Amino acid sequence: MDELENRKVFVIAAFVVVAFIFLTRLFYIQIIDDSYRSSADNQALRYVTKYPARGIIYDRKSQVLVQNQAAFDLMVVPRQAEDIDTIAFCEIMDIEKMEYKERLSKAKAYSSYRASIFQKQLTSDEFSRIAESLYRFPGFYGQKRTLRTYPDSVASHVLGYVGEVNAGHLERDSFYRSGDFIGISGLERQYEAELRGERGLEVLMVDVHNTVQGKYSGGNRDVEARAGADLATSIDLDLQVYGERLMNDKKGSIVAISPEDGGILALISSPSYDPNLLVGTKRARNYQLLASNDSLDPLFNRALMAKYPPGSIFKLIQSLVALENNVISENTGFPCNKSLVGCHNHTSATNLREAIQMSCNPYFHQVFKRLISPGKSSNYFVDNALGLSQWAKDVEDFGFGQRLALDLPNLKSGSVPTTEYYDKIYGKRRWAFSTVYSLSIGQGELEVIPIQMANLAATIANRGHYIDPHLVDKVGKDSNVVWSKNETGITKDLFEPIIDAMQWVVEKPGGTARKARIDGIEVCGKTGTAENPHGEDHSVFIAFAPKDDPQIAIAVYVENAGYGGTWAAPIASLMIEKFIRGSVSDSLKENRILEANLLDVEVDED
Amino acid sequence: MRTKVSIFEEIDWLSVALYAALVFFGWLSIYAANYDDQSSQIFTLETNHGKQLLWIALASILGMILLLLDHRFFESFGYIIYGISVFLLLAVLLVGTEIKGAQSWFVLGPVSFQPSEIAKFGTSLALAKYLSTMGVHFSQTKHRLRTLAIVALPALLIMLQPDVGSTLVFLAFTLVLYRQGLSSWYFSLGFAAVFIFIMALFLKQYEWTVFGIIIQGKIAFLAGFTGLIALVYYLLRKVKGALLILGGVFASTLLYFFSVDYVFSNVLKPHHQNRINELLGIVSDPLGAGYNVHQSKIAIGSGGFSGKGFLQGTQTKFNFVPEQSTDFIFCTVGEEWGFLGSLILVFLFLALLIRIIWLSEKQRSSFTRIYGYCVAAILFMHFSINIGMTIGLAPVIGIPLPFFSYGGSSLWSFTILLFSFIKLDSERKFILR
Structure with missing residues (x-):
């Protein structure tokens, strides 16, 4: 039996071997191989x-x-x-x-x-x-x-x-x-x-x-x-809603700024679209529809991206730059010499105020000529180039030709032509005032976007400076966004004749923007009619109000709407009154705008 | 003279402690496997862990009763208990209830039990009694055949249910017979048969191309085997009868090799075929036949070194692992206690098995020794198949992990098996033979 008793060793050895095999296997799947862990997570988590x-x-x-x-x-x-x-x-x-x-x-x-x-x-x-039947699936x-x-x-x-x-x-x-x-x-x-x-x-x-x-x-x-x-x-929802209603069936844009802090009160580009169309699953389809609408192009943000010649509103800047550079005084008069540049029929301006009020083209032709002929060089071409350089710099100080600090993407800068620009086109000393004179009345190579026009109105309202036009004042609960103040370098007093003239534009009989008048609110404005080689001219109006305590500065641009005083001015005045008073008193004026459809104006195809 | 010593002084408390540790660890695992945040009540008969608590209490009482019985009961009633087992195994084939494809249960109202559980106990007692009978020598063929009959009768009846798992457990008795003198050649033969069986199935899927000739896996195996036989013959060429013996071995191996396919596809049921194919890696079907093992391995493997923590397992708790309270209870250990917990569990079982063998060898009564070997062998078989199955080393055969798996019938039968041995062992000193 002794021999058989030794067999217990083999029996125990069998137990140990099996246990060892199990532990080896367990060691492998539990510690060495990670894949089980991730399988478990994928399944149960x-x-x-x-x-x-x-x-x-x-x-x-x-x-x-x-x-x-x-x-x-x-x-x-x-x-x-x-x-x-x-x-x-x-x-x-x-x-x-x-x-x-x-x-x-x-x-x-x-x-x-x-x-x-x-x-x-x-x-x-x-x-x-x-959801209630989801448990079945x-x-x-x-x-x-x-x-x-x-x-x-x-x-x-x-x-x-x-x-x-x-x-x-x-x-x-x-x-x-x-x-x-x-x-x-x-x-x-x-x-x-x-x-x-x-x-x-x-x-x-x-x-x-x-x-x-x-x-x-x-x-x-x-x-x-x-x-x-x-x-x-800084958007004023009520004003924004009202502005979009006014611009219904019109092509163009409205930008309203609070001059005091640069906050944009309303920014309207028309035609527009219902933002709810671009939400959720229907976005892709609706986007296609909007994008393929060539004639109206509702996705195009005119207020930031449409480049227009500024037209007559540019005469305001010309006046200020000329006064600052002492080439004229507020009492300087020029005859309305239509041989220089075309003009409408009016008496000759005996001073700057009248020239602005009547928007006299020959007057500003002569002002601009003085501006870019500073007499710094005996060579006519060199002198004009020097003059233009200084002028361009002064104009850029108004925020023209540069991208404003606005907090929206795709903002255009517009352009103010410089000496370099003309040198490139015509060659050095190959151009002079006679080449570039159309700048004097805001035509030619000048390109301005609507928000820059509104910013101009704000700058004048502030008598010389502007705060970066912007939309957002505060992010989150307590993080204020700081926007900087920009100086034009124009002496404050020099604005008074300009502003007086702007008030006359609206209020004096014969002013070009009589339709912008509001009882009880002193509105200062300037019309413009930008030449449009493709069809009816574009209607422009910039304004601010009230005169002595400006709360709103505004630019209205209506494409193919003809003369600036006809459409742009009344739209601006309705916006101003709406903002300052909360309601509009002249329903006749309001209805005329609301009912007007300026989209069907004939446009030359080219 | 036998003094009236309290039997508790003679009890092997180490075995009892190991038993208690396994049962407690097992209950914790059942609790964890069924735990959900909504109801964490322990004392309720609504849940598995609540019921298991009741089974454990009843098992303790059962253990106490066994310890208080006269030790002669086991030897005297050995054949009677065996006889009852066989009777019940016959009865269950006629009036039993079929659960999961096997007619192996008696269901009497709320109580249900498997006669195969009692048969393990009965067969152990009968085997121990027969082999310890004066004049019975295992070396004699007549006695060997009777021994075989004692084991084979209940095993065949269980196979008719059919309950493959419980039938396989009866193979455990070969370990007892080995201790009684069964030649180790039988084991070598057994291993060789299993090896060839696996090779025959496994090599089917392979073929290699050598010098443009396609060689199938089976052909390669046979060529190798033929070469081996030829080599052995060369070495033994001078020995008389070597040709005859080697020829016989060669022929029977070939016959067996080719019958594997036939047996595999015609005798085994499809779900058995699938489980074997899955185990050998011949097919991989983690959503079908391999689902249980795949999920079980994920649960255990995701435990890592120290596990996810008690009640933190996701795979077992959220029913990814099937049968997570019964056959796959080890997954909970592997997932929540990690390698460390698995190590402790394996050591607990190993300690208990070695302790039983060690105690058995100390017996003066050969009845007790043989019975002890039976207990160790049955526990070992359950342990090997159950854990092997959960970690993908054995085919999926539904048998419980002793003391661990949920279920009164299995807990009681293992308690009876073990405590009968502890009782017999406690009488060791008072037996003269």
Whole structure:
């Protein structure tokens, strides 16, 4: 029996060997091989992105311009959705079976185990309709998102719009994930970093039936989403709404600025579009429709991008620059010599005020001639070049020919021609006053955008300086945005004759902008009619009011509307009265504007 | 003279402690596997862990009763208990309830039990009694055949249910017979048979191209085997009868090799075929046949070194692992306690097995020794198949992990097996033979 008793050693050895094999195997799958860990996470954990609410944009009186509405993306994890009742699902979703298959195979192509969007941006109503039956379809769940909504459907060109990030965005900025929203134009784009907030993450445990079983690890790995910062803008919602109504059926733009702080009160580009059209799933289709509308081009922001010759309003700058450079005084008179440049019939101006009031072209022809002939060189060409250099510099000090510090993308700079510019075209010493004289009345190579015209009105209202025109005063709760003050270098007193003349333009009999008169408010303005080689002239009017305590400066530009006093001036006056008084007294004037359709004016095709 | 010493002084408390540790660890795992945040009540019969608590209490009472029994009961009633087991195994085939494809349960109202559990105990007692009978020598063919009959009768009846897992457990008795003198050649033969079986299935999927000739895996195996036999013959060419023996080995191996395919596809059921294919890596179907093992490995593998923490497991708790309270209870240990917990569990079992063998060898009564070997062998078989299955080293065979898995019937039967041995062992000093 002794020999057999030794067999216990082999029996025990067998136990030990099996235990050793098990421990080796366990060591391998538990410690060395990581793949089981990630498989477990993929199966039992659901990583839900918590999308932050985008910042809300308010007007100057804390009225909402754009806010958020809840929306839901219907997500699908293809691997878990294999055994669902497809027919019932398609019925609830109101889609064809083919469509279902197509979308699911698209999701599968991305990943069988990870969630893809099955249907984007369902509204709360749409989602709540299907939510109650969602438990029958494992693998499907709703992911909360927010969409933009515009309660008053205005200011589309100011606010801009958001869209889903594209491949380019994803590559440039690692912040974004596929499916994120990003500001594409307007304030949405300019303040994207502030508005977007920060994504959060929720790690949930799900069981084998895809039912959520609570937070993983007590919510330790969760990250709260941080909402985007709200923007407080200088826009006056009521004025913006009113301005858009006035510009209905007209092509052009209105920019109104508060001269005191540079805040933009209204920025209107017409034709416009309802910003709600570019929200959610319908965005792509509507965008196509808007973009393909060639004749009206509603997506084009005229206030920032349309370059026009300034026309007669430029005479204001000419006057100020001439006074500052002592080439004229406020009492200088010039005869209305129509052989120099065309003019309408009026008595010759005996002083600067009359010249501005009557908008005398030959007068400013002669003023400009003095300006660019400073007598610094005996050579006529050299002297004119020197004069133009100084003039261009002075004009640029008004914010012309340069990009203003406005907080909106795609802002144009316009242009003020310089010596270099003409040298390039004509050659050095090959040009002189006779070549460039049309600048004297705001024609020729001058290009100005509407916001620069409004800024000019604000500068004159301020008697010599302007604050950067801007939209946003405050980001978040307490972060004020600082905007700088810009000096024109023109002595303050020199503005008085100009401003007097601007008041006469509106109020004196024979003034070119009598239609801009408002009982009880001293409006100062200047009309302009920019020559349009393609058709009817463009109608321009800039103004500010009240004269001694300016609250609003405004530029109105109406394309193909003819003489500046006819359309642009009354529109400006309605805006001014609306802003200062809150309502408009002259309903006759108002109705005439509201009913006017200036889109059908004939335009030469070239 | 036998003094009236309290039997508790003679009990092997180490075995009892190991038992208690396993049962407690097991209950914790059942609690964790069924835990959810909403109801964490412990004393309720609504849940598995609540019921298991009741089974444990009843098992403790059962253990106490066994310790208080007269030690002669086991030997005297050995054949009777065996007889009852066989009767019940016959009865269950006629009036039993079919659960999961096997007619192996008696269901009497709320109580249900498997006669195969009692059969393990009965067969152990009968085997120990027969082999310890005066005049029975395992070396004699007549006695060997009777021994075989004692084991084979209940095993065949269980196979008819059919319950493959429990039938396989009866293979454990070969370990007992080995200790009684069964030649180790049988084990070598067994291993060789399993090896060839695996090779025959495994090599089917391979083929290599050598010098433009396509060589199938099976052909390569046979060529190698033929070469090996030829080599052995060359070495033994001078030994008488070598040709005959080697020829016999060669022929029977070939016959066996080619019958594997036939047996595999015609005798085994499709779900058995799938499980074996999955185990050997011939097919990979983590959503179908391989789902259980795939999920089980994910649960265990995701535990890492120290585990996710008690009640923090996601795979077991949220039903990714099937049968997570019963056959796959080890997953909870692997997931929540990690490698460290698995190590402790394996060591607990190993310690208990070695302790039983060690105690058995100290017995003066060969009945007790043989019975002890039976207990160790049965526990070992369950342990090996169950853990092996959860980590993908053994095919999926539904048998419980002793003391761990949820279920009164299995807990009690293992308690009876172990405590009968502890009782018998406690009488060691008073037995003269």
